[in-house]
Amino acid sequence: MKITNRRRKMVLWMVLTVLLLIGVTVAGWLVGEKAAVTDFSRKNLAPCLAYPFGTDFMGRDMFLRTLAGISSSIRLGLITAAVSAVIAFFMGMASAVLGRTADALISGLIDLIMGIPHILLLILISYACGKGFWGVTVGISLTHWTSLARLIRGEVLQLKESNYIKIASRLGHGKLKAAAVHMTPHLLPQLITGLVLMFPHAILHEASITFLGFGLPPEEPAVGIILSESMKYLVMGKWWLALFPGLFLAAAVLLFHFLGQGIALLLDPENAHR
Amino acid sequence: MDSAKWVGMQILRMAVLLAAVTVTVFALLSLSPVDPLTTNVGQTALGSMSAEQVKKLQEYWGVGVPPTVRFLGWAKDLLRGDLGISLLYRRPVIEVIGERFFNSVWLMAAAWILSGLIGFFLGVLAGRKRGGTADKLVTGYCLITASTPAFWIAMVLLMVFAVWLKWLPIGLAVPIGMSSADVSLSDRIAHMILPALALSMTGISNIALHTREKLAAVMESDYVLFARARGETERSVLIRHGLRNIALPALTLQFASVSEIFGGSVLVEQVFSYPGLGQAAVTAGLGSDVPLLMGITVITAAVVFGGNTAANILYGLIDPRMRKGRKKR
Numbered sequence: 001m002k003i004t005n006r007r008r009k010m011v012l013w014m015v016l017t018v019l020l021l022i023g024v025t026v027a028g029w030l031v032g033e034k035a036a037v038t039d040f041s042r043k044n045l046a047p048c049l050a051y052p053f054g055t056d057f058m059g060r061d062m063f064l065r066t067l068a069g070i071s072s073s074i075r076l077g078l079i080t081a082a083v084s085a086v087i088a089f090f091m092g093m094a095s096a097v098l099g100r101t102a103d104a105l106i107s108g109l110i111d112l113i114m115g116i117p118h119i120l121l122l123i124l125i126s127y128a129c130g131k132g133f134w135g136v137t138v139g140i141s142l143t144h145w146t147s148l149a150r151l152i153r154g155e156v157l158q159l160k161e162s163n164y165i166k167i168a169s170r171l172g173h174g175k176l177k178a179a180a181v182h183m184t185p186h187l188l189p190q191l192i193t194g195l196v197l198m199f200p201h202a203i204l205h206e207a208s209i210t211f212l213g214f215g216l217p218p219e220e221p222a223v224g225i226i227l228s229e230s231m232k233y234l235v236m237g238k239w240w241l242a243l244f245p246g247l248f249l250a251a252a253v254l255l256f257h258f259l260g261q262g263i264a265l266l267l268d269p270e271n272a273h274r
Numbered sequence: 275m276d277s278a279k280w281v282g283m284q285i286l287r288m289a290v291l292l293a294a295v296t297v298t299v300f301a302l303l304s305l306s307p308v309d310p311l312t313t314n315v316g317q318t319a320l321g322s323m324s325a326e327q328v329k330k331l332q333e334y335w336g337v338g339v340p341p342t343v344r345f346l347g348w349a350k351d352l353l354r355g356d357l358g359i360s361l362l363y364r365r366p367v368i369e370v371i372g373e374r375f376f377n378s379v380w381l382m383a384a385a386w387i388l389s390g391l392i393g394f395f396l397g398v399l400a401g402r403k404r405g406g407t408a409d410k411l412v413t414g415y416c417l418i419t420a421s422t423p424a425f426w427i428a429m430v431l432l433m434v435f436a437v438w439l440k441w442l443p444i445g446l447a448v449p450i451g452m453s454s455a456d457v458s459l460s461d462r463i464a465h466m467i468l469p470a471l472a473l474s475m476t477g478i479s480n481i482a483l484h485t486r487e488k489l490a491a492v493m494e495s496d497y498v499l500f501a502r503a504r505g506e507t508e509r510s511v512l513i514r515h516g517l518r519n520i521a522l523p524a525l526t527l528q529f530a531s532v533s534e535i536f537g538g539s540v541l542v543e544q545v546f547s548y549p550g551l552g553q554a555a556v557t558a559g560l561g562s563d564v565p566l567l568m569g570i571t572v573i574t575a576a577v578v579f580g581g582n583t584a585a586n587i588l589y590g591l592i593d594p595r596m597r598k599g600r601k602k603r
Binding site: 114208211239243250 | 291294295298299302303305306307417418420421422423424425426429430432433437533534536537538540541544545552555556559560562567570571574575578579582
């Protein structure tokens with residue numbers, strides 16, 4: 001009478017998580033206009049049935065704003081994590097395949113990026129791009145690839161020693177062809193796992209950099225903007241302005257994290273028997 | 275390669291990286307399309323000024339000077355130990371940084387030590403038995419704090435302890451409207467508790483999770499199984515095999531966390547309006563104060579690289595396997 005095993009159950013949970021996240025993203029996108037509606041007849045309301053997250057100093061519905069903010073965070077996270085993963089793939093591959101000079105250059109670059117505190121580097125890149133949407137997007141894309149690139153480099157170095165790659169090179173396949181045809185499929189699972197596990201970082205850094213004033217412009221309903229606005233009202237006891245948006249951001253990040261771990265477990269052949 | 279030469283190489287490597295950082299950061303800052311005049315003076319004020327005044331301001335903010343000329347001038351002064359003059363504070367950068375650093379250093383040191391000790395302890399507690407109750411609790415805590423933005427944790431602490439319970443001050447490093455001579459040590463400490471707490475809470479998770487991972491791997495290894503079979507007690511296994519094997523990675527981790535602590539301090543100082551180095555970096559970035567931003571970046575990068583190099587050197591000198599590996603090469 002046992003229809004489900006642990007693997008199936010986990011896949012089911014993951015599908016539900018993905019659906020939930022897609023739902024939030026789409027809903028937040030659609031709700032965008034409504035979230036910006038101001039109505040001074042209902043300003044500074046504490047959470048109640050009509051406005052579960054309360055309203056802010058301009059009478060905006062905090063529930064809708066939170067939804068829209070998380071949606072924009074997720075969308076931005078998707079773009080930046082994807083770009084970062086692609087950079088990581090090429091950098092890792094290049095440093096393992098293209099010889100010693102390339103390897104030294106790329107690992108120097110990685111050390112350089114890791115040597116500047118992450119937030120400071122994000123501030124610098126965002127400043128270089130003139131702040132705003134491009135500031136955050138470029139900043140996060142350019143700073144999150146380092147550890148995944150190291151992972152891929154290690155993996156490729158191992159693969160280079162494996163017999164099937166050696167045979168391929170004896171058969172006359174060039175380095176690049178071997179990398180593209182024989183190594184890439186082998187690396188895909190790691191790349192996907194790395195990509196999903198990058199989301200949480202990307203989302204959190206987006207919120208942080210926006211909070212500091214180097215990210216999305218104040219008109220956007222971003223979580224970082226909501227929280228930095230709420231700073232002025234915290235002292236007056238308007239706790240709902242900060243509590244719910246932060247809580248929901250953390251929940252979204254946690255879901256992505258579990259998703260990434262789930263994918264890692266499923267794709268890892270060592271766990272195939274479970 | 276003998277040890278002295280190897281240490282020299284490590285230090286040389288650090289110097290090269292540091293030079294690369296200054297060039298990169300300067301390139302980034304000169305790429306910026308942000309006009310310092312519009313951000314600091316404002317469009318309307320600029321419009322009402324005479325051409326002469328605008329020209330004077332442009333000269334002050336260095337508009338129109340080629341980046342290479344600026345960089346060479348800056349680098350030449352740097353070699354003499356002069357970091358230039360902050361455009362916003364109108365004081366030497368080194369003075370501003372020194373004052374801010376003094377405020378930040380205690381905050382960061384407290385968080386660094388607290389998060390290191392508590393993180394290590396929690397990691398050991400969790401890694402001793404993977405899947406146990408302690409493990410579940412610790413990893414749960416770590417997951418939650420790692421998924422929460424650091425500044426939001428700071429805001430929640432501020433709401434609870436400063437606004438509701440009124441136990442601790444809301445922000446700044448000293449009471450408002452008090453001359454610096456009257457500020458007592460207890461005042462300073464009271465202002466530091468919440469930021470330090472917020473900073474440590476987020477720092478713990480990384481260290482605890484890594485320690486747990488390393489210890490769990492040791493405790494599930496064959497030699498620990500053999501030690502248990504020999505009849506060693508759990509306690510002696512933990513101390514003689516577990517802790518010894520994770521001591522070195524923990525050291526590296528602790529030095530590597532300097533960078534993360536600084537990153538967190540930027541956010542936390544912003545929440546508490548704490549006049550530290552991180553807040554100065556944000557102010558400099560928002561106000562296009564290039565000399566100050568350069569100075570802060572170079573100094574923090576030096577501290578981070580210094581930490582990493584120190585960890586590398588310690589690791590290489592302490593670990594017998596690394597010593598042998600070097601000799602073979």
